[in-house]
Amino acid sequence: MTEQAGLTGQESARPAGRARRADAERTVQAILEAAERVLSADPSASMEQIATAAGVARTTVHRRFATRDVLIDELTAWAAQRFGEAVRRGRPETAPPLVALYQVTANVLEVKIGWGFAMSRTSAADSQVAGVHTGVREQCDRLFLRARDAGLFRPDVDLDWARRVYYALIHEAAQQPEPTDTDTLATLVVNTLLRGIGASGGL
Template identity: 40%
Template sequence: MSADVEPRRVRADAQRSTARILEAAEEALAADPNATLERIADVAGLARATVHRRFSSRKALLEALTELLHERYLHAIEQARVATAPPVAALHRLTELLFELKVSNRVAMELTADPQTEMTPPNDDVVAGLDLLFTRLRDAGEITATDTAWCRGIYLAVVHEVARLPVESPDLPSAAEGTLGEAGARADLTFKTVLAALGGRPQ
């Protein structure tokens, strides 16, 4: 057995433990947003010392959840093919994926949100993906707004506000009727609102 096999095994075990803890954290925090590290350890089926070795504090755990959310945002950007798909189609698909994320990660997003904006702030890679999408929309003549930072801010703000609408809202008729599903109805409303706000053509 080579000398580096054992360190690799230790790293692999540590990665599995970390993934297990984060999965348990999402489950425990969904049931109780104030769940302690000890409670999360119990849900993960791990020794409490193991959780404390991976995360020295609840704050450190929430920071790891924020990073996990950023990875999921980036995966959504890749799935929507913001660099290659027709930009309007990419915008709609990305918006659907974001609302699917919000439905399945609602508590984690609330706990990792900036208190001033109530939103999980995007990291640099997510910002770059969104800016590329709005640049492509402008170049294709689908919107008239030219400042990508402003476009991004409008988009994220609308996503946030639409996510807060109750499902029975008259602005979400498709959700109430069940024709699109909740995530689809919210994505549709966001898509139309953002394009109109940015000087886009009716779709």
């Protein structure tokens, strides 16, 4: 009986532990999302302002993030993860090149617009963030190579130059002053790119 009771206690403790971890993860996500909103509007905003926007006590924010700089670094890393996932969801290495180019563009714009403050930070010193950006660049290079091989780009196109132009177009699209849906912006970016380097001059 004692052994069975002990096992039952352990089994009941596991769901409780998972629930606490899930609550903690939700709290961290709420703080990071609030930090993005608040810092986008006011880059000098305090931890207290972020806590208020997140609907938690300031002590809760300090318990999760020791300093404001730590919070911003974590926000940058969080956004970088979303960025990497956005590119992977576009299936840049398996989908038909034009489909992948459009979907990756739409996904990336969603992150760039939704996490503008975090994505604008220079974070090469963070190896995790730098690794995400390196991986994205490599996937983009392979997608552009596939696009050229498939006849989507002209055969004489400098792919390094094409990637830099593509990045610049995405950056400009994400800075649109008027709200525009990401599908429309993605079409604009891809069409502009193909008019410059495409074999057929656009969509």
